[in-house]
Amino acid sequence: MNTENTSPVTLRTLADRLGLHVSTVSRVLHAKPDESLRAASGATVERIRKLADELGYQPNPHATSLRTRRSNLVGVLVPRLSDIVLATIYEGIEEAAAEHGLSTFVTNTRDVPEVQRARTEMVLGRRVDGLIFGDAYADAAFLAGIAARGVPFVLVSRHAGTHPAVTCDDYQGGRLAAEHLLSLGHREVAVLAGEPYASTGIDRTAGFVDTYADAGIEIPPEKIVHSPFDAPGGRVGAERLLAGRSIPSAIFAVNDFAAIGAIGAARDHGLQIGTDIAVVGFNDTPLAAELPVPLTTVRSPMREMGRRGLHLLVRLMRGEQVESQRLAPELMVRASTTGPA
Amino acid sequence: MNTENTSPVTLRTLADRLGLHVSTVSRVLHAKPDESLRAASGATVERIRKLADELGYQPNPHATSLRTRRSNLVGVLVPRLSDIVLATIYEGIEEAAAEHGLSTFVTNTRDVPEVQRARTEMVLGRRVDGLIFGDAYADAAFLAGIAARGVPFVLVSRHAGTHPAVTCDDYQGGRLAAEHLLSLGHREVAVLAGEPYASTGIDRTAGFVDTYADAGIEIPPEKIVHSPFDAPGGRVGAERLLAGRSIPSAIFAVNDFAAIGAIGAARDHGLQIGTDIAVVGFNDTPLAAELPVPLTTVRSPMREMGRRGLHLLVRLMRGEQVESQRLAPELMVRASTTGPA
DNA sequence: TCGTTTGGCCCAAACGTTTGGGTATCATGC
């Protein structure tokens, strides 16, 4: 506990009080053990350490960053933090960052390329040591520019180009959903495919469609509709699907929230979820299991993706070679596809 | 657009290229209009500006912060970002911060006092100019310590002591919920009151209970149960309420997610939401309207709370006197209390 | 004509660190 109030205690404060030079104090407090040993005698080290935490010394990060040209900051760009998926991924990032002594700047880009650019510049202006993008567009033009500037970065949640990324194996997730619905005998199915620029939606849809194709069932293009990754988006998309003459017996939404929207739309059409129509979501957000009709969904390891993304970035910042990772999804079967227990 | 790659372009770069002194360049680029006018001739100002954005000059924030002792950083502490309520508040904060040229550090404290302390120290170590707490405990002991250190801060979402805070008028929100249920004739009601240390839950519950008392109805203590602000928490709490002999005809949950959990529990008990049992939530999160049975809830201006919180902090950092703000809630009536349309 | 002002710029110190070099002292080996 420091009893001082507004005293900016610096290395100089300590050095003067101990009759030492600031460089000596600096080495003792911050250098690697091997170096700090030869920096001062055991007794001196003790004295320094003692006074340092008596006065509650905290190194000034601006001075350190200025001198070392490293900020120990990483910038995180996400579409929106109020999307629980991204928020959870970010929690993983932050958790891992703290373990590495790094701090994070997060910022919302709303999936608007212009904002994305502006916020990236802003974050770069803060001299971050690396970046994590959770909002990569499938066309990686923008990222190529960043790469050219030599700033280390990784992608999470979505992948793009050959940039290092930590994602869920979304294609496999799509397959899991399809296999499940196939096993229940659904042949007339539809997909809420998410935003067309997000690899998550693209891959999940592809895995789903391919699996149906493998089973000899072609899903017609009009049964695959794009929609925002949220409940209102899912509702609108589902309404399109339910408006036609041939109503699908199952809907695969590439996102739990879109699924919830779809459920709302289906109910408005007088359909019972899990009996009249099956719905599968994606991500297994905490709500899925708590819904009135619990939602069958493909679990993606969101927090873990964040953690691994940060780790990958750390290695990249150290100059190591890194490889993208694809984390395994898991199917969670619930009443929205199997009907009441 | 800067074509340079890894060129750290500094004031010196510009000054040398123009044959000027760095101080002149500095004044031209950063001083207030009135000062920059007398810093150099119109022609020189032009030359400097031109070269600056040709080379893509960006001031080094560490150097600036070191020199000015201001970081233009604010720290934001929240229980968890994966709670959409806090995430949305944070979006408001970030939005407003960007408008003021400030950057934000957010961090999760999981409502654990120990983590709260540790993360606050961490953020303070980063030399933020101010703090926003979204995780204030009703007993404000910890905050008193921060105040004593002279760090400007404001609270959002929850209030505590007399510290400046931007909250929803939660008491009034509780009243709205109660008036609504009273008007529907509900006399046997129960409350999912949230965490006992959060002013949000406390005030909402108080407003609700007082309004019932005004109507001559005392809600017995065993009908008021505390629970976490999430769906599983709400489920557990609701199960307690539904286990008794006298089942309430309506439940007021101080949070939409708790309400969703309660809905799940009620359904498990074979109750139809909106007909057998009414449920009211709080916050009007985007999901509320999309639920299979749309949720009646009290809307709180989350994003606006964030924006105002940041504004309040800015004024505080300028040394102005500020006052707490209470934002008006609004009742959103839906099928979970009125039954199918 | 000779101050005085003002326009336009430069000087230098300071913010708090880190780090590649000293240097003085002392013990050791021979």
Add this chain to the structure above:
DNA sequence: GCATGATACCCAAACGTTTGGGCCAAACGA
């Protein structure tokens, strides 16, 4: 008795800004 090598430090420059105070020349006022 004298290099040799530790040991335990100190020195000083540098990172990129900001900012109070110069200084010189031209314009101005009387």
